[in-house]
Amino acid sequence: MDELFNLLPLKISNHMSEDAIKAEQEIVQAAKRNAKAFGKLYDKYFEGIFSFVYRRTDDEDIAADLTSQTFFKALQNIKKYEFRGLPFSAWLYRIASNEVNKHYRKTDTKALFSVEEGRVLEIMAESVENADEEQLQLLVKLLKELPTAMVEVLELRFFEGKSFKEIAYILEITESGAKMRTYRAIEALKKNFKIKQQENE
Amino acid sequence: MSNHDIRLRRRMMTSRRIERHKNYSELMRKHKRSNSRRLLRIVSYLAFIVGMMVIIYYAFENL
Numbered sequence: 001m002d003e004l005f006n007l008l009p010l011k012i013s014n015h016m017s018e019d020a021i022k023a024e025q026e027i028v029q030a031a032k033r034n035a036k037a038f039g040k041l042y043d044k045y046f047e048g049i050f051s052f053v054y055r056r057t058d059d060e061d062i063a064a065d066l067t068s069q070t071f072f073k074a075l076q077n078i079k080k081y082e083f084r085g086l087p088f089s090a091w092l093y094r095i096a097s098n099e100v101n102k103h104y105r106k107t108d109t110k111a112l113f114s115v116e117e118g119r120v121l122e123i124m125a126e127s128v129e130n131a132d133e134e135q136l137q138l139l140v141k142l143l144k145e146l147p148t149a150m151v152e153v154l155e156l157r158f159f160e161g162k163s164f165k166e167i168a169y170i171l172e173i174t175e176s177g178a179k180m181r182t183y184r185a186i187e188a189l190k191k192n193f194k195i196k197q198q199e200n201e
Numbered sequence: 202m203s204n205h206d207i208r209l210r211r212r213m214m215t216s217r218r219i220e221r222h223k224n225y226s227e228l229m230r231k232h233k234r235s236n237s238r239r240l241l242r243i244v245s246y247l248a249f250i251v252g253m254m255v256i257i258y259y260a261f262e263n264l
Contacts, residue, residue: 042225046223050219051214068228148204
C-alpha cells in the first residue's frame, strides 16, 4: 500500500488574529474582576472543549463531566491566568487535557482517541480518490502503533487545527518538541502512505 | 507497545447535542459553593489559631 495522503490543515481555521486575541483578553480581565463575565468565554469555548474531550474519551457523559470540571477549574483559577500571546482557549485546552489524563490515571484505563471518520476522509479526500474502509483501517492501525504523545500532537494539529505554539502550551512541551513529534509521526506514516503536507502556522 | 486505542467514529457530535450539556448556572453555583467553603475553611483556621492563642495565654497566666 503506497497511497498519496495529503495532510491538510482544517478548512475552517481556528486561528485568531492578534486583534481578536487582544479583544478577548479584555473579556478575560473582566472575568478576573467579576466571575459573571466568564459567561462569554464559557459560551464561546464550550463546544470546542466538549468536542476535544469527547474525542479523547468517546463517552458523552464523561465528556460532559470533564468539560464541566475544566470550566470550573478555569473559573476557580482565572486570577492566576497569565497572557502569553495565545488565545484563552489554549489555557482551557491545557486544563481539559490534564483533566482527561487525570481521568485515565484514576480509572486505570487505556487512553482513547475517537477520531471522526468525516474529518479523516476530509484529510484524505484531496489525494485518495476512493478513501475506502481498508485505507481507513490501515490509518487507524498506524495511529495505534504510534506513541501516545505523538498522537496527542497529531490530534491537536490536524483535528483541532492548533498552531505549534498552542500545542506546545497545551501539552506543556517546547514548540520545537511539538514540531519534532509531528514530523516523527508523519515519518512513521510515510512508511505506508505518500505524505504531502501543507504547512500553516 | 502503544498505551492508547484509536476508534473511528462514524457519527459526528452535533452542536445541538453538545448544547444540551451546557449549564452555566450550575457552574456558577458550584463556583459560589466552592468559594463559600474556602472562606469557611479560612475563618475556621483563623478561629482555631485565635482559640489556641487564648488557651496558651490563660495557661501561662495560671502558672
